[in-house]
Amino acid sequence: MSAKAYALYLKDFRSEIRTRYAVNSLAMFVIVATSVILFSIGNETITQSLTAGLFWVVIFFSAMSGLSRAFVSEEERGTSLTLQLLAAPSTIFSGKLLFNMVLVFCMNIVITILYSALFDGFAVRNLTLFIVSFFFGNAGLAIASTIIAAIISKAGAKGTLYPVLSFPILLPLILTSVQLTLMSFEGASFSDAKFELSIIICYDVIMLTASYLLFDFVWKD
Amino acid sequence: MNNYLLQVKDVSKYFGRRLIFKNLNFEISNSGILGVSGDNGSGKSTLVKIIAGISSPSSGIIVHNDDGKEIVQEKLHNYIGFVSPYLVLYEEFSAYENLSFFSNIRGIKLDRERADFLLEKLLLFQRKDDYVKTYSSGMKQRLKFIFALIHSPSLVILDEPTSNLDSKGKDTVYQIIENESKSNIIIIASNEQTDLNLCKREINLQDFKIK
Numbered sequence: 007m008s009a010k011a012y013a014l015y016l017k018d019f020r021s022e023i024r025t026r027y028a029v030n031s032l033a034m035f036v037i038v039a040t041s042v043i044l045f046s047i048g049n050e051t052i053t054q055s056l057t058a059g060l061f062w063v064v065i066f067f068s069a070m071s072g073l074s075r076a077f078v079s080e081e082e083r084g085t086s087l088t089l090q091l092l093a094a095p096s097t098i099f100s101g102k103l104l105f106n107m108v109l110v111f112c113m114n115i116v117i118t119i120l121y122s123a124l125f126d127g128f129a130v131r132n133l134t135l136f137i138v139s140f141f142f143g144n145a146g147l148a149i150a151s152t153i154i155a156a157i158i159s160k161a162g163a164k165g166t167l168y169p170v171l172s173f174p175i176l177l178p179l180i181l182t183s184v185q186l187t188l189m190s191f192e193g194a195s196f197s198d199a200k201f202e203l204s205i206i207i208c209y210d211v212i213m214l215t216a217s218y219l220l221f222d223f224v225w226k227d
Numbered sequence: 228m229n230n231y232l233l234q235v236k237d238v239s240k241y242f243g244r245r246l247i248f249k250n251l252n253f254e255i256s257n258s259g260i261l262g263v264s265g266d267n268g269s270g271k272s273t274l275v276k277i278i279a280g281i282s283s284p285s286s287g288i289i290v291h292n293d294d295g296k297e298i299v300q301e302k303l304h305n306y307i308g309f310v311s312p313y314l315v316l317y318e319e320f321s322a323y324e325n326l327s328f329f330s331n332i333r334g335i336k337l338d339r340e341r342a343d344f345l346l347e348k349l350l351l352f353q354r355k356d357d358y359v360k361t362y363s364s365g366m367k368q369r370l371k372f373i374f375a376l377i378h379s380p381s382l383v384i385l386d387e388p389t390s391n392l393d394s395k396g397k398d399t400v401y402q403i404i405e406n407e408s409k410s411n412i413i414i415i416a417s418n419e420q421t422d423l424n425l426c427k428r429e430i431n432l433q434d435f436k437i438k
Contacts, residue, residue, distance in 0.1 A: 013331035017317075020328075024319040084315035088374075090281045091309050092332045094301040101332075226283055 010093055014101025015108075018076070022105075027079050032072035032113050039064045040120050057127035058187040062180050065114055065147070070169045072109065073151035076102045077159035086159070090225070099221045103152045110148040114140065131193030139186035139199070142206045146179045146213060153217035156224045182206045230294045231306070231381040231412055232256040233278065238287035240273055247273050250287070253430060260408045262426030263416040269432040271416035272311065275384045278414065279309050293381060305333065308375030311386035312368070318360035322351055322370050325359060326377055333378055345373040349399060364391040372400060376407065383407055386416045401425060 022028060043060055052060075080086045089098055118140070121128040130136045154175060158167045182205045189199050196203070234254040240247040247270040255261050263271045276282035278289055280303040291298040291306065298306055316325050323342070330337035346352040349369040359367065368391045375383055385404070389397045404413055404425055415422050423429060 008334075010332055010334045013328065013334075017328040017332065020324075021317065021319055083318070084313065085317060087281060087311075087314055088316060089332075091279065091304055091307065091314075092329055093304060096301070097332070226281065 008097060008100065010097045011100035011104060014089075014093065014098065015104040018101065018105040019108075025079075028072040028075040028109060031075075032068055032109070035068045035071040036064065036113065036117055036120070039067060040117070040124065044124060052125070052127050054127045054129075054191040055188050057121070057125050058184050058191060060125075061117070061121055061128065061187060062143075062184045064117055066176065066180055067169075068113055068117065069110060069147055069151050070172060072113070073106050073148070074155040074158065074164065074168045076106050076152060077155040078164050081159040095222045095225045096218060098225065099152070099156070099218060102156075103148060103217075106152045106155075107145065107148040110144045110151070114144050127191075130190050132190045132195070135194065135196060135199055136187065136190035138196075138203065139183060139190060139206065142203070142210055143179065143183035143186070146183075146206060146210045147176065149210060149213045149217055150175050150179065153213070153220060153224070156221060160224070179206065179209050182209070229257060229381045229411060232290075232292040233382060233412060234290040234292075235278065236288050236290065238274075238277060238284045238289065240270060240277065240282075241285045248432060255412055255414075255428070258408060258410055258412060259428065260404065260413040260415060260426045262423045262429035263414060263432065264418065264423055264429055265432030267418070271432060272313075272386050274432065275309075275311075275386050275414060275416045278382075279307050279384050280304070281309075291382070305378065306381045308378070308380035308383040309386075310368075310371045310375045310384070310388055312390045313386075314371055314374075316359050316367065316370060316374060319358065321356045321358055322346065322362075322373070323355045325370070326373060329374060330377065335378060338377070341379075342373070342377060345376060348403065349373060350396070365393055365396050368392055369396060369399070372403065376403070380411065382412045382414070384414045384416075385422075387419075387422075388415060388417065389419055389422055397421070 043064070080089060151172065154168065154172050158164050158171060161167050182202050186199055186202045186206065189202065232254065233256070235251055238251045239249045251274070263274060265271050273282065277284050280300060291303060293306060320328065326342050327337050343352065346355050349372055351366060351369055351373070354362065354366065359370065362370065388400055388404070392400060407413055415426060417423055
């Protein structure tokens with residue numbers, strides 16, 4: 007990651023601190039979604055597989071509510087042109103990706119803490135597997151969300167289009183992440199999870215490569 | 228004087244099926260001011276956006292050369308300064324913060340001396356630490372000139388450079404354009420006759436071509 011991309015990340019970080027475009031919507035969504043799930047469960051005990059699924063449901067929809075801002079806010083404020091005049095497309099994508107990565111990781115650490123405090127079924131037995139799958143799952147989520155945000159930022163109905171376009175692209179990642187989270191709950195070993203880990207790593211690599219190749223065409227009019 | 232060459236070769240642009248202009252050919256080198264005039268909708272802004280590399284032509288090519296070497300698309304932004312009414316700077320930052328971020332993103336250190344000189348020249352020095360959202364439209368337009376010139380580009384593209392400016396602002400901008408044109412290429416796309424009066428050469432877009 008170049009110094010230029012890091013400078014763009016710092017610009018976005020400062021901008022986010024002042025405007026709170028993404029953080030507010032992410033925080034509100036996490037709180038509301040977790041509360042609704044808690045209320046709907048009541049005194050019932052939910053299974054570990056359901057807990058893993060609900061964990062990634064909240065992550066998916068939280069990402070949908072906040073990660074598009076990276077590009078949509080630039081487009082809405084009319085500053086995309088300014089960025090085009092400042093740096094090469096690959097630098098822009100790297101900077102935005104870094105910002106979304108940090109946002110996704112912070113958001114999902116909060117969700118993980120909330121889940122482990124509030125849900126009995128959220129008991130990780132293989133912590134290393136959980137951390138590895140959490141890392142690759144979140145990286146894939148950030149990469150895919152960033153390129154989709156770049157695509158939809160040029161479209162009209164951005165709010166609706168983002169989850170609609172993201173769902174099929176993120177489905178393999180979410181399904182595999184749910185499976186890996188469940189395996190970490192069950193205390194499965196790395197060799198048991200080899201197949202799922204291969205899928206998630208391949209997904210990240212393919213998505214990252216495709217995003218860099220595609221971004222040039224998406225970014226320019 | 229720099230050794231910059233801009234060549235526009237058979238450039239055409241369509242928006243969907245609508246033709247904007249066809250087979251434009253011209254070139255400009257080293258320094259001087261080129262004016263681009265034409266009626267509303269004749270494609271002046273589209274042409275300058277294509278030259279700046281922020282829009283693609285439907286056909287034809289734009290060649291930018293510096294010291295005899297062709298500039299690749301990925302590095303073109305380092306050679307170009309751009310001012311237009313549709314360019315927006317970050318309103319949540321001050322003028323100085325904007326300039327600092329822009330320099331960092333370009334991968335260069337902010338030249339504080341030049342920044343102060345330009346801020347002074349464009350009558351913004353006293354307000355350099357205020358958020359851009361508190362600026363008037365004329366002040367924002369003047370700040371765009373600093374954005375365009377801070378990295379000392381070889382090619383400065385000005386699309387309607389004097390929009391929103393009062394007469395004092397216009398005089399300042401004209402003075403800066405004259406000074407910059409001694410060593411760099413300036414392209415002005417405008418309908419204002421006073422803007423075009425600065426140009427040593429002018430191309431007029433009419434009926435999809437240069438008249």
